[in-house]
Amino acid sequence: MNYLIQSLKIVTQEGVFKKDPESSDLGRKIVGESILLIDELGFESFTFKKLGVRIGSNESSIYRYFESKHMLLLYLASWYWGWTEYKLVFFSANIADPKEKLEKAIEILSENILEDKNFSHINEVALHRIIINEYSKSYLTKDVDNENSQGYFSVYKRLVLRLREMIHAVNPQYTFSLSLASTVLEGIFHQQFLRDHFPTITNCNDELTSHDFFTDLVFNCLTISK
């Protein structure tokens, strides 16, 4: 990625953090290294203690930024979805044709992730893997309704709504634009997981990608329908 924009900041929801990690070196280190460590160990085995050792800092200091590792995951996810939204808007901005615009959107969502030099402390490639492997755990909790009302999932929902707008622009008659948008977004990541771990129940691999599958799927739905 080489579209450097001076002082770009992905803004996440108020309240996911106790202290903005973007406001200090330690904060950025916490975020940057937590991505690598969660990617390595998996979310279950990841602890603030281990992260403390890794960054040569203290467990208690990390707690001053994030209430729990669950909140950290919410933060990382919001960051990822905010970044994705920014790419989606940025790269489809000057496409007038609705079909072409939607095609581009699907491409952006399912493309291979590359490091973004605008955010040097964040490894987007590792973060993308975390989203594939851990994102569901951030909302599959008993507290989801409460956290949703706090706005902790608003970036993700906004991304789905943007996609649904693009779908709607192609075919305003289609009844299931919201469900299609949420299915595509969720499905892209799920198919990538299957490709890596359950290859016998997906067609997606290095040649035939989730991008191909969902492009075909979306336009089939939008062309036929009433």
Place this chain on the structure above:
Amino acid sequence: MNYLIQSLKIVTQEGVFKKDPESSDLGRKIVGESILLIDELGFESFTFKKLGVRIGSNESSIYRYFESKHMLLLYLASWYWGWTEYKLVFFSANIADPKEKLEKAIEILSENILEDKNFSHINEVALHRIIINEYSKSYLTKDVDNENSQGYFSVYKRLVLRLREMIHAVNPQYTFSLSLASTVLEGIFHQQFLRDHFPTITNCNDELTSHDFFTDLVFNCLTISK
């Protein structure tokens, strides 16, 4: 459900349990009550200790049946998918027309769950909620490849393959039958989750169901495609 079949048993994979819970009263009680308790507390807050108190039995006795709560979840999921497979096969058995058969299959997968009197100790309605809320956690782990090679997900994969066969029968030219099958199965449950917790990003509700959405989606894909 009123298709009682004498001595029907859903067979799960060897190795998910240390001792077959179907082989004793205590075992069945463990399974039956764990479903209710996980449904109540969520998987994270559920513990064998709490389950022990609930069934008036000892934590250590539960460990003789299941190595960990993770293995218990794998067992419950396998049971659910085995039961679903059985319904799928049973109720679509004598439908000759491929289209009609696939339609029926989608209906079975997305229909409202009713208690099945063939399995008196299992509350299928609660188990269905567990699948919606917790199933992803059973495979989103660092150990997934190892557990997959042990066959712990074979029932689920078999179900996807059955669905893919039905898709294939309708349109053998369609390139993405496997991905479509896995997307539909995963998507049906995901849309139900969204309906309950993120209604702003789904069209599914009491009138317009995930059944409607996926029927439309699947046949759009299969009719158009080359």
Place this chain on the structure above:
DNA sequence: CAAAAGTGATAGTAAAACTATTATTTTTGC
């Protein structure tokens, strides 16, 4: 340069996720 803010070190708690041992009860095989 003093106050305040941030960070680090240490200690402590409650609960989870087990394992091990021994006692008691239940089942079963003869």
Place this chain on the structure above:
DNA sequence: GCAAAAATAATAGTTTTACTATCACTTTTG
């Protein structure tokens, strides 16, 4: 009907997690 075996229960103990609390030290800044 009873002894042996199997299943279950009770108790205790271990390690780790997910925190909270306190205080000391260091860095920033007005």
